[in-house]
Amino acid sequence: MIHALIERIDALIVDLPTIRPHKLAMHTMQQQTLVVIRLICSDGVEGIGEATTIGGLAYGYESPEGIKANIDAHLAPALVGMAADNINAAMLRLDTLAKGNTFAKSGIESALLDAQGKRLGLPVSELLGGRVRDSLEVAWTLASGNTAQDVQEAEHMLEIRRHRIFKLKIGANPLQQDLAHVVAIKRALGERASVRVDVNQYWNESQAIHACKVLADNGIDLIEQPISRINRSGQVRLNQRSPAPIMADESIESVEDAFSLAADGAASVFALKIAKNGGPRAVLRTAQIAQAAGIALYGGTMLEGSIGTLASAHAFITLRQLTWSTELFGPLLLTEEIVNEPPQYRDFALHIPRTPGLGLTLDESRLARFARR
Numbered sequence: 001m002i003h004a005l006i007e008r009i010d011a012l013i014v015d016l017p018t019i020r021p022h023k024l025a026m027h028t029m030q031q032q033t034l035v036v037i038r039l040i041c042s043d044g045v046e047g048i049g050e051a052t053t054i055g056g057l058a059y060g061y062e063s064p065e066g067i068k069a070n071i072d073a074h075l076a077p078a079l080v081g082m083a084a085d086n087i088n089a090a091m092l093r094l095d096t097l098a099k100g101n102t103f104a105k106s107g108i109e110s111a112l113l114d115a116q117g118k119r120l121g122l123p124v125s126e127l128l129g130g131r132v133r134d135s136l137e138v139a140w141t142l143a144s145g146n147t148a149q150d151v152q153e154a155e156h157m158l159e160i161r162r163h164r165i166f167k168l169k170i171g172a173n174p175l176q177q178d179l180a181h182v183v184a185i186k187r188a189l190g191e192r193a194s195v196r197v198d199v200n201q202y203w204n205e206s207q208a209i210h211a212c213k214v215l216a217d218n219g220i221d222l223i224e225q226p227i228s229r230i231n232r233s234g235q236v237r238l239n240q241r242s243p244a245p246i247m248a249d250e251s252i253e254s255v256e257d258a259f260s261l262a263a264d265g266a267a268s269v270f271a272l273k274i275a276k277n278g279g280p281r282a283v284l285r286t287a288q289i290a291q292a293a294g295i296a297l298y299g300g301t302m303l304e305g306s307i308g309t310l311a312s313a314h315a316f317i318t319l320r321q322l323t324w325s326t327e328l329f330g331p332l333l334l335t336e337e338i339v340n341e342p343p344q345y346r347d348f349a350l351h352i353p354r355t356p357g358l359g360l361t362l363d364e365s366r367l368a369r370f371a372r373r
């Protein structure tokens with residue numbers, strides 16, 4: 001029986017400042033742009049979701065402006081009038097109508113889950129089969145661009161017990177300079193922290209073969225996306241030769257990518273991101289592929305704000321295996337909040353609410369203040 005229909009879906013572009021410039025190989029962030037999705041249902045329930053990327057078109061094929069335009073023109077009109085409580089039917093409609101567009105689909109799927117959870121009085125984790133943990137350890141990215149500042153930032157995080165896993169964003173500088181930066185940070189932190197790197201595809205295979213050995217010899221635990229997603233045979237060779245585990249991030253743009261990476265043996269760890277798979281349920285399909293293939297899991301982020309972060313978290317807490325923990329720190333990189341219930345970080349972990357839906361409500365006045373006109 002249909003209890004509620006989808007009446008309207010609004011997509012709002014929201015610009016929020018970051019606490020400091022965040023330097024990635026392909027882009028330096030001075031702010032983050034969220035696409036906030038409001039899904040209004042005929043029973044008065046509103047679901048919220050988020051479709052967020054990094055650096056306009058620098059990271060992926062969908063920009064915030066493109067996400068909003070495609071939702072407004074294609075995805076929202078296709079869903080209006082459908083049952084709000086049949087998420088399978090709604091997502092089937094979107095997958096039939098639109099190729100790709102996983103960021104936009106992820107935001108809508110999150111909003112559908114939030115609405116259904118609020119309707120039934122259940123947290124999203126329970127709609128996804130039930131949580132097996134209440135909190136997730138969270139890594140922090142050191143990306144100030146300065147070695148001494150990064151060490152200072154890491155020391156502060158250890159002292160306040162917020163993070164003890166650090167991911168370093170490298171790839172933009174000459175190889176020897178990047179390696180010296182990483183080794184210096186690991187030497188300063190020693191056994192007190194897990195240090196990992198993300199190259200965002202910036203090396204070629206010849207550089208990566210050498211660099212992975214140097215990094216492993218210097219105590220680096222995990223190497224994320226060292227070479228291009230396009231170079232599949234190179235990824236397979238690197239996965240066989242690197243003494244430190246290789247994690248796929250950009251290589252996974254869909255659940256189908258996850259399957260073919262697993263079949264080829266191109267990585268031993270997968271970064272799970274709701275945006276790149278098409279939603280919290282889609283990312284769990286990628287997780288099942290990984291688990292069947294013996295591939296370890298990591299809960300990734302597109303540096304979403306609180307809504308996207310909790311949509312990810314509700315999916316990740318249902319997983320039996322999350323060997324490499326998570327990096328769900330997005331809200332902590334922003335100076336402003338647009339929800340009334342800022343996510344709770346303490347003792348190195350994010351604590352996931354047990355309130356209905358995602359556990360969040362929009363702060364209307366702050367949303368109005370930061371929404372792009």
Ligand code: MUC
Binds near residue numbers: 024141143198249301
């Ligand atoms: C990426 O490539 O993983 C995640 C954390 C961070 O600092 O950047 C992102 C994107």
Ligand code: MG
Binds near residue numbers: 198200224225249
């Ligand atoms: Mg990455």
